[in-house]
Amino acid sequence: MSETGLRGARIELLDTTLRDGTQAEGVTLSVRDKIAVAEALAAFGVDLVEGGWPGSNPRDADFFEAMKGRTLPGGARLTAFGATRRRDLAPEDDSSLAALLEAETPVVTLFGKSWTLHAREALGVSLETNLAMIRESVAFLQAAGRRVVYDAEHFFDGYAEDPGYALVTLEAAAEGGADTLVLADTNGGRLPEEVFAAAAEVVRRFPGLTVGVHTHNDAELAVANSLAALRAGARHLQGTVGGYGERAGNASLTSLIPTLVLKYGAALRAADRLEGLRELAHLVDERANQTPNRRAAYVGDAAFAHKGGVHVSAVLKNPRTYEHIEPERVGNRRRFLVSDLSGRSNLLAKLTEAGIELARDEAGPLLEEVKALERDGYAFEGADASFYLLASRLRGGEPPFRVVAFQSWTRGDAQGHWQAEATVQLEVGGRTVHTAATGEGPVGALDNALRKALLSFFPELEGVGLSDYKVRVLEGQEAGTASVVRVLVEMERAGERWNTVGASANVLEASLKALTDGYAYALLRAPQRR
Numbered sequence: 001m002s003e004t005g006l007r008g009a010r011i012e013l014l015d016t017t018l019r020d021g022t023q024a025e026g027v028t029l030s031v032r033d034k035i036a037v038a039e040a041l042a043a044f045g046v047d048l049v050e051g052g053w054p055g056s057n058p059r060d061a062d063f064f065e066a067m068k069g070r071t072l073p074g075g076a077r078l079t080a081f082g083a084t085r086r087r088d089l090a091p092e093d094d095s096s097l098a099a100l101l102e103a104e105t106p107v108v109t110l111f112g113k114s115w116t117l118h119a120r121e122a123l124g125v126s127l128e129t130n131l132a133m134i135r136e137s138v139a140f141l142q143a144a145g146r147r148v149v150y151d152a153e154h155f156f157d158g159y160a161e162d163p164g165y166a167l168v169t170l171e172a173a174a175e176g177g178a179d180t181l182v183l184a185d186t187n188g189g190r191l192p193e194e195v196f197a198a199a200a201e202v203v204r205r206f207p208g209l210t211v212g213v214h215t216h217n218d219a220e221l222a223v224a225n226s227l228a229a230l231r232a233g234a235r236h237l238q239g240t241v242g243g244y245g246e247r248a249g250n251a252s253l254t255s256l257i258p259t260l261v262l263k264y265g266a267a268l269r270a271a272d273r274l275e276g277l278r279e280l281a282h283l284v285d286e287r288a289n290q291t292p293n294r295r296a297a298y299v300g301d302a303a304f305a306h307k308g309g310v311h312v313s314a315v316l317k318n319p320r321t322y323e324h325i326e327p328e329r330v331g332n333r334r335r336f337l338v339s340d341l342s343g344r345s346n347l348l349a350k351l352t353e354a355g356i357e358l359a360r361d362e363a364g365p366l367l368e369e370v371k372a373l374e375r376d377g378y379a380f381e382g383a384d385a386s387f388y389l390l391a392s393r394l395r396g397g398e399p400p401f402r403v404v405a406f407q408s409w410t411r412g413d414a415q416g417h418w419q420a421e422a423t424v425q426l427e428v429g430g431r432t433v434h435t436a437a438t439g440e441g442p443v444g445a446l447d448n449a450l451r452k453a454l455l456s457f458f459p460e461l462e463g464v465g466l467s468d469y470k471v472r473v474l475e476g477q478e479a480g481t482a483s484v485v486r487v488l489v490e491m492e493r494a495g496e497r498w499n500t501v502g503a504s505a506n507v508l509e510a511s512l513k514a515l516t517d518g519y520a521y522a523l524l525r526a527p528q529r530r
Contacts, residue, residue, distance in 0.1 A: 006230060007265035012180075012210070014048040014109070014149070014238045015041050015253060017284060018063075019081050021244035022052075026290070033287040034063045035070075041241070042076035044280050045270025046253075048149070050079045050109055050238075055099035064103035074269070079149070080105040084112040084137040087125045091140035101144055108141050110178075111151035114169045115158030127165060131172040138176025149236070150178035151214060156190040159198045167205060180210040180236050185225055188218030188248060192228040203233035212236030215251045217243060222251035227259070230266075241284040242296065254281045255297045258330050278331035298330045305335040312336055312349055366394050377474050377484035377503030385491075385498040385521035386514070392524070400523045401428045401454065403516055408442040408449075408508050420445040426453040433457070443469065443511045450512070454519055464522045466515070467492040471507060489514040493522060 018034050021027060029037065038049045049072060052060030067078055080103040085094040100108050112134040113119045119130040138148050150173035152158075158166040170181050183199055195213070203211050213229035213236070215222040226237060237260075243252030258274055260266040278299040285292045294301045304327040306312045314321035319334065327334050336349040369390065370380060380387040393399065408422035422445035423436045435453040439445030447466055454461050468490035473483055487502045487510040498521050502513025 006260065008267055009230075009235060010267045011230065011260065012047045012212075012236045013045070013253065013257070013268060013270065014050055014079065014212070014236065015046045015240065016050040016081075016214075016238055016250065017041070017240040017242075017244060019050045019052045019060075020246065020250055021240040021284075021288075023246040024244045024249060027244055027288045029287060031059060031063045031066055035066060037241075037284055037287055038067070038078070039073060040280055040283050042072035042074050043273075044276055045074060045268065045273050046076055047269060048079045048107055048109075049076055050081050051103075051105070053081045054103045055082055055096035061099065061103075064105070068104055077107050078105045079107040079109050081109045081111070084110060084133040085140075087123060087129060087133060091136050094137075097137060097140060100141065101146070105146070107147045107149060109149045109151055109182075110137060110141065111153045111184075112137070112169065112173065113154065113158075114152040114166045114184075115154040116162050116165055118154055118158075131169060134169055135172040135176045138173050138178050142177030148173075148176070148178045149180040149182060149212070150176075151182045151184055151238075153184050154186045155183040156185045156195060156198055157187055160190070160194065163198075163201075167202070170202065170206065174206060174209060178209070180212050181206060182212035182214050182236060182238060183229065183234070184214040185216055185222075186214075188216030188222060190219075190221075190225060192221060192224045195225045196228040196232045199229040199232035199234050210236050212238060214238040216245060216247065217249045217251065218247055220248070222249070223255050223259070226251045226256055230260070242281055242293065244284075244288065244290075252297075254299050258298050258325070262325055262329065274329055275331045298325075299332060301335070303327070304332055316349055366391055369394060373503075377486050378501055379486060379488075380501065383488060383499045383501035383514075383517075385525065386500040386502075386517045388525055389500075389517050389520055397524075399520055401426055401457065401516075401520070403427075403450070403512060404432065406446065406449075406508075406512055408446045410442055422446040422449040424449040424453050426450075426457075428457045431457075442508060446508060446512060447515055450515055450519070458523060461519060461522060464491055464493045464519065466490075466518070467497065469511075471510075474503075485510045487511045487514045489518050491518040491522065498522075498525075 018037060022029055038051060041049050051063055054061045054064045064080060072078060080100050082096050082100045085091045085097055091097050113123060113130055116127060119125055119127055123130060138150060141148050152170060155166055173181060183202060185195065199211060211234045213226050213234045215225040230237065237256065239251035239253040239256055242254055243249040254277060257268060257270055258277060261268055261271045261274060281299040282292055297303060304323055306315050306322060311322050404425040404427050406424045410418055410420045412418040420439050420442045421436065425432060425434045433453050433456055435449050437445055437448035437452050439448045466489065470488045472486045474486055484503055484505055485507045489500050491498055500514045500517035500521065502510040504510040
């Protein structure tokens, strides 16, 4: 069957970050977090925000209680998720279905079994009983005034094994009054050609209903499988921001939305809000207490980062040479990386970002210094601030201060009480100061002593703080070469963040180098940065 064109097609988006996304390992959202994410999703242009399963846990029940009386921005509607009735209960006696009604959402997403394996073994019911459970549960909710989106769990696996029965389960949902039939690749292992063929058949068999798709990413095919179903005629799409979800995750809406709008020309409500996509992705990461995926398509820090000298040279002439879209369209930005693979174009582009103009013939010494330092263990790709300071020094710039000497040690007693202490001797404009401080560890004590010394000269550093600290041990490349420690530091002030690097055979010295650059950058450059 030929594929259905997507240009101009209206596709309904259901985001399940607040339900399926929270099933991801390490992801937890409080009620307050869920409210903030729900409102952000709605403002971005998501049609349906699936808030959770009110019958499964107290937190989701509390979320739906808190959402009563609230109106989501942009006309988005809140959705509650739940299962068909239990095998031995009538719908009106089932507490899970009652919880769906008590949530008072205008839309309910109800899932049932499409695979004979699950009906017989997971539920332990006959195939006919499973059909009755689907039909009666949908009808019960529909009679209560709810729109029912029916999620056919394991549909593609069931269709592959027994297509006739899988289709009959959809007929049962349609007979009960569901207006949307969502085909789920719950195990995440089907192939795009299988998904396309099955979805096309469902679209053909149910011309009066909306067909949807819900895919998981266990074979790294969730986005491809979602697109296959949409090309086959599905017009309802489910997924999560960033692909959060159980096991390997769900289809990532932060990949699918821009692809559908920019590549296929589909008509999504979020189409005119794409510039807010990166901000939305980072908001969800922050609320979920997860580190943003640097390599995420469209929204990651590395999505439009260029490292190879040939690439950078070409991008400076015409970004289309190595970029598939303009990064600004999804709220991202172009970045140029500096490393031992860099050419002069990288260095000049990076300096231009910082407002430092350098003639091309002046870039040679800087390039050689970068390569020499990286041989010694430095890495400037993720340490822009250290790179800017290096460029400034090579052009004759004076550092705002100099560490003359330092010590840091840890002492304990027989009772197991430990305390770290450090001293720092600092010189600023010919004046010196000697300070001491304690901390939770030797690096923390060293940072506290350095801050104490600096604040006596630069009170404007009061608002600067250490927000992240990473250590990596680099094994020697040749026999007899000592291991080198690389320290990466992130500092923050009033929402501004910058990264520095230090390297040494001694972890304290490497830490001091990174910390020193961090505070020096705060004095010289950070106020001008984004």
